[in-house]
Amino acid sequence: MSRVVRVSREELMRMISILGEIESRRLDPFSVDVSSLLARLREIIERERDVETISLDAETLYRVSVVLGLQQRWIRERASSLFIDAGMVYSKIIGSDPKSLVAALLQAWRPIVRLEQVSVDLLLRGYQHFLSRPTRGSAGLEGAQLAVGKPGAYAAIESQISRELGELLAELSSMGSWVRYWDFINMGSDKRVRAYLLSYLISRGEADVRINSLTGEIWVKAAEKVSEEPRTTSLAVTIG
Structure with missing residues (x-):
């Protein structure tokens, strides 16, 4: 077995282990970058065509699909309960342009103090x-x-x-x-x-x-x- 094949299999097993930890321990499903992981899987399967590597690649794809399902459920649960945490607020702010942020502030701002002058x-x-x-x-x-x-x-x-x-x-x-x-x-x-x-x-x-x-x-x-x-x-x- 070549060193390249051995390294690829070890990498696939680490991916499977990480994805399995997310599923079994109910960790944050968004802690893993799925798009980067899929890109790396494609590189490995295009380079290595042996049976064991293909089997590990298929197992990794299955684990990825499970994590994607957890992400979907996480979003659905948060949306149904109208729950907003710091992470969601942060991502929303980062993804918004300044004009949208100003418009949102003007729509939501309700001053609790008003100025009264003596006349x-x-x-x-x-x-x-x-x-x-x-x-x-x-x-x-x-x-x-x-x-x-x-x-x-x-x-x-x-x-x-x-x-x-x-x-x-x-x-x-x-x-x-x-x-x-x-x-x-x-x-x-x-x-x-x-x-x-x-x-x-x-x-x-x-x-x-x-x-x-x-x-x-x-x-x-x-x-x-x-x-x-x-x-x-x-x-x-x-x-x-």
């Missing part, structure tokens, strides 16, 4: 809500009802808010450079009002905000130029 309309609606709530004393309730019922009440409130916003912006501009958020808030008597008005200035681009990611410090300053682009970030600060 004069929201301020007025909140003010109206609190005025409509019952108070502990009847005098306060009557005063609230009278305030709501006045024709120019909302216009006066809007004018007052605009004036306070302008005053706060002028105060921030007088600081010149960046100032710590809490230092600026604590300069006034009513910290909550200052924080609320400052958040409105930030939301409409009249004030800039910067956060030190290492220390957590927040810095603010008056914007040098008001941008017409909408704000793409939001900032939440706990007060009191």
Whole structure:
């Protein structure tokens, strides 16, 4: 027996052993490259025509058919149960072009957070809500009802808010450079009002905000130029 024939038979027996292990131990049927294995079988059978090599080649082909059946069953079971594992996702992503990936992202993306900015309309609606709530004393309730019922009440409130916003912006501009958020808030008597008005200035681009990611410090300053682009970030600060 020539050395070439002996090597070919040993290779066929290794193939049979590997394929048999996949079948008996129920290993991943896709762990073997069937197309490369079949190509190698063809090379061997075209070169060696003796009976024993042909018999081993036939046994290997049988084992390949069994593995192909296992692959088919594996795909069918995963599809029927709608199971998706990391391997399937990875292969799908690798096989897709960038445009398809972008289209899939746009179709599936559902943002769980939306940006809400403070506006004069929201301020007025909140003010109206609190005025409509019952108070502990009847005098306060009557005063609230009278305030709501006045024709120019909302216009006066809007004018007052605009004036306070302008005053706060002028105060921030007088600081010149960046100032710590809490230092600026604590300069006034009513910290909550200052924080609320400052958040409105930030939301409409009249004030800039910067956060030190290492220390957590927040810095603010008056914007040098008001941008017409909408704000793409939001900032939440706990007060009191």
